[in-house]
Amino acid sequence: MPANLTPEYKHAEQAYRLARQPREQLECLKEMLRVIPKHKGTERLQADIKSRIRELSHESAGHGKAAHRGPSHAVHPEGAAQLCLIGPPGAGKSTLHERLTGSGSEAGPYPHPTRLPVPGMLPFEDINFQLVDLPSVSAEFMQPGLTDILRMADGVLLVVDLSAPDCTERLSLILQRLGEAKIHLSERWPGHADSPVAPAEPEAADPFSVHLPTLLLANKTDLASPEDAAVLEDLLGVRFPALATSATRGSGLAEIGPFLFSALGIVRVYTKAPGKPVDQSRPFTMRRGDIVMDVAQRVHPDLARTFKFARIWGSGKFSGQQVGAGHLVDDRDVVELHS
Ligand SMILES: Nc1nc2c(ncn2[C@@H]2O[C@H](COP(=O)(O)OP(=O)(O)OP(=O)(O)O)[C@@H](O)[C@H]2O)c(=O)[nH]1
Ligand SMILES: [Mg+2]
Structure with a gap:
């Protein structure tokens, strides 16, 4: 991150960070580009701003790249917070989504890959959390529009199939893929006192990187032992808060709402x-x-x-x-x- 950015630029960048609507974001990006000091040290940042402007202009015009990029970032937020379900193919995201929200998200006794984002509401006491079921992320493929959706979310439910022998590899691959798109899954939740919201990592200075509080759902515990969840996290070297679940039996599901309520600081x-x-x-x-x-x-x-x-x-x-x-x-x- 270039050191000699002006207060004027920082002000514009702050406005961008706060902007939630694509059109508003676009205006802010143009302002950032207008006021950024033009010198060698800011060339990369200038290029990043320009490419984000290109992406957003294409999408808002409803043509070009965005038209065949799959789903755009349009999952209208509702309820107390928006949480996205992501994970490798077949981990049980849609089954969980259906059990938690009654969404009718494509799930069944046979594999049925999710192609489009499906919103649904998880009730907790007298409020609701919006859960968005998403297509999987694998070594072969990640839908380009996926990152736009994630950028707008308040947090992530990272679903893994604990019974899959290669679940650690699949998971680190997802973290890597998202990292390349400047989406960093974080173990820190705003409502947990011992987890400062302001991230200390250097990427924090990059206006295009987002840190999403993440809850690991170690699913299919009916096929594996819950202790595998601890092993999994040891192997990963990441300590996300985790819950052991079985989407088909329903175990662990009742803990998700209370977790979100307290972890988001609602x-x-x-x-x-x-x-x-x-x-x-x-x-x-x-x-x-x-x-x-x-x-x-x-x-x-x-x-x-x-x-x-x-x-x-x-x-x-x-x-x-x-x-x-x-x-x-x-x-x-x-x-x-x-x-
Ligand atoms: N035994 C067991 N099977 C599960 C569990 N959760 C999901 N399944 C099964 O795993 C398969 C895949 O489940 P889905 O919910 O479609 O998985 P997904 O993560 O949405 O898959 P994609 O959309 O392809 O990424 C289905 O046959 C489910 O019945 C679980 O907790 N235990
Ligand atoms: Mg699915």
Whole structure:
């Protein structure tokens, strides 16, 4: 990463990192290219920016490379977070997806390779996580559009077939392939206190590399022994948080929702209008570290602009306590916004 980047460039890059929509990303990339200091030290970065601009312009125009690249990055995010299922062929991704979401994702007693991303919802208490079933990654092939989908995700469920003799090789191959596309599967989850969100790796400085919190699902434990999961991780040299599952028998599946809830640092906030009862039907799913102003922003940008104070039931010192915009929200808080 070139050292002498200007504050102006860094500002543009930060805007790109925060952009979620392809069109917005494209604007940010153009701005990055406009303001980047043009010298030898930034040539690689300039080339990366240009190629990302090319990819995104082709996709938004709906033609060229993207048209026959397979699925584009369009899996509309829903629910508290979007998690992608990836793994080698036949590991059990679709069977898991079907069991967890009732999606009807192509799964059956015979191998039935998934070709297109399939979204589905995993319910947990009064919220849902979106799980996206994806085509497999193998030595022979990885769908080019896959990385676009992963870039937009909040995390990954990495599914392996524990009973496959070559499961370690298959797994390290996937990590390598994704790494080439600057997608780094990470063992750090934002909600786990001992795992700092800001990655310490050098790639962190690269605006095109993403770090995705990853949960390893060591599947087909009915055919293997759960201890194989530990062996697997030792061989890999990576210590992802892991759960032993059997998609066909259903074991281990009930632990996935609770894991995601805590590992993503989800905080549910219920809102109420002044003088009205609490809306218990649908909480706003915030993240640990979010404040009252973030809630206002989520409810409506106008509300955030005209915000005066809030009353809070739950994490406040007493029920209905008046708090300011900077008050940290906690799980199950009830917030009444005044503007
Ligand atoms: N015994 C056993 N079989 C499983 C388990 N999970 C999946 N299978 C079987 O493994 C085969 C492949 O399962 P899929 O769910 O299609 O695997 P996939 O990862 O989606 O495969 P691709 O889409 O080709 O990548 C099917 O025959 C499933 O019935 C499991 O936990 N135990
Ligand atoms: Mg499948």
